[in-house]
Amino acid sequence: MTQRVKCAECDNMILPQTAADNDGLCAQCVKISPELRAEKREYERQLAEGLVFTPSPAERANSKLPPELANGQWQLQPEYYAERNFESAMDAIIAAKTESGGNVFLVTDDGGQLNLGFTDRYGVCEYQNQDTGDFRYAYTKSNLREQVPEELHVVQACPCCGVGMLWYPSRYHMPRDRAFSLLENAVSGCESPGVEWLETDDFSYTEHGRG
Ligand SMILES: [Zn+2]
Known part of the structure; x- marks a missing residue:
């Protein structure tokens, strides 16, 4: 059994090989531009802080x-x-x-x-x-x-x-x-x-x- 790891951006659990291939990202997140991922992260921060x-x-x-x-x-x-x-x-x-x-x-x-x-x-x-x-x-x-x-x-x-x-x-x-x-x-x-x-x-x- 291979131990899965968390995607660097979202909660998806992925295979170590996928992580290695995609800079730590899952197959969905790797398709999103770095700008949009940063924007989403910023939104999540603002939501968490109210x-x-x-x-x-x-x-x-x-x-x-x-x-x-x-x-x-x-x-x-x-x-x-x-x-x-x-x-x-x-x-x-x-x-x-x-x-x-x-x-x-x-x-x-x-x-x-x-x-x-x-x-x-x-x-x-x-x-x-x-x-x-x-x-x-x-x-x-x-x-x-x-x-x-x-x-x-x-x-x-x-x-x-x-x-x-x-x-x-x-x-x-x-x-x-x-x-x-x-x-x-x-x-x-x-x-x-x-x-x-x-x-x-x-x-x-x-x-x-x-x-
Ligand atoms: Zn992801």
Whole structure:
């Protein structure tokens, strides 16, 4: 019996020969570039130290209120609502409030998108404008500062079809009532006090109930 050894990067147990051939790495890790492996390692460190549960200084420094949130004419996302019969954005918000989980997707004529994802207890609000390259999430003092439980985790969904894509980081989560009132304010053309719009980072390392 050959004694297996741990991969230098992950928890895989590998044969000594594999380790010798691949600089200590398993067959999966050797396929990943050193840069990406370093990035993943850095993410794991930040997760272990709890740093991912609050906005980074860089996120904080780039806080900005997208003008459309104060004066935008928010309407229903046409594809998502094609077969849902709502008269207005406000109708869709009111209906969503009765659900235990789901989404509200609004758009402006200027390319703005306001996406709400919510579960029983939390909501995540994202603002995106492909034309201006602005991608932001709403941060308040009541956003989560700890791991969101798996069953309450909000998934980023595709605004066209509602299919889930990535898991939002815990720090993006705010109490769902707060998230809904943010949308109601946007639709009514009112600012939401105490909301910072922080630039979204790459959050592809966030997993369901982890990060
Ligand atoms: Zn490995």
